[in-house]
Amino acid sequence: MTTQESFKRRVRERMVRTGERYAAARRHLLSSPASEASGWVSAPELSDERVREATGLGWDEWVARIDAGPGRSASHPDIVAWVTERADFSGWWVQTVTVGYERITGIRLPGQMPDGTFTVSRSKLLDADRATVRARLLEDGGPDTLVPGLTLSPRSRPGVMRPRFALTESGPDGDLDHGVLLLSTDAVDDRCRLTVTHEKIANPAEAEQWKKFWAEWLTTLAEAER
Numbered sequence: 001m002t003t004q005e006s007f008k009r010r011v012r013e014r015m016v017r018t019g020e021r022y023a024a025a026r027r028h029l030l031s032s033p034a035s036e037a038s039g040w041v042s043a044p045e046l047s048d049e050r051v052r053e054a055t056g057l058g059w060d061e062w063v064a065r066i067d068a069g070p071g072r073s074a075s076h077p078d079i080v081a082w083v084t085e086r087a088d089f090s091g092w093w094v095q096t097v098t099v100g101y102e103r104i105t106g107i108r109l110p111g112q113m114p115d116g117t118f119t120v121s122r123s124k125l126l127d128a129d130r131a132t133v134r135a136r137l138l139e140d141g142g143p144d145t146l147v148p149g150l151t152l153s154p155r156s157r158p159g160v161m162r163p164r165f166a167l168t169e170s171g172p173d174g175d176l177d178h179g180v181l182l183l184s185t186d187a188v189d190d191r192c193r194l195t196v197t198h199e200k201i202a203n204p205a206e207a208e209q210w211k212k213f214w215a216e217w218l219t220t221l222a223e224a225e226r
Contacts, residue, residue: 042110044100051100054093059100066101076102076114111207113199117179118207123195124218130185130192137183137194138163146221152181167198178210194218 015025044051044059052058057065070082079098087094102108111118126133137146152165167178179200186193196214201207 041106118201120211122214130187133192
């Protein structure tokens with residue numbers, strides 16, 4: 001039985017068990033985490049069913065194959081190169097398989113990038129249109145006025161869709177480097193979804209602190225727009 005036929009069989013089995021329509025049962029299987037996995041340090045972003053449908057193998061099979069290939073001491077680029085040589089799928093899925101393997105085996109912690117730093121992201125739907133939000137973030141005194149105590153220095157050209165900023169804080173021994181901030185604004189009807197992506201965070205403890213900080217910051221900003 002092919003991978004696609006096996007997945008369809010599982011969808012039909014769930015339809016019988018739950019009474020769901022085909023689309024709902026399929027969507028659930030594609031989005032559900034692979035909770036049956038044992039010995040995983042952390043779960044990958046995508047479900048076992050979804051990675052199997054796209055690549056022909058599930059997570060445990062990929063772990064076994066990469067373990068037998070470059071192994072857990074290999075660098076991220078080496079694993080990517082090894083998977084690429086054996087893949088008949090896109091580079092996006094090569095990266096997904098590699099990062100998933102690193103998450104499962106503990107080589108990479110959740111939110112950790114190939115360079116060892118961490119990235120967190122938070123978003124909020126604001127009761128203002130996109131032009132108003134961008135003007136407040138980028139023109140009306142700039143983002144420094146909205147993030148007290150922190151300095152945001154532009155790292156991208158004026159007018160770009162997703163501006164980037166170096167994030168620093170003044171300290172007794174000089175400026176403290178807090179990484180890079182990326183601001184994204186997306187129109188949702190007559191409102192705007194603002195997404196804050198904070199990159200180059202030094203460690204997971206700081207990543208958790210910044211995750212809470214930006215969630216609270218977005219909530220305060222959303223309340224001010226009402």
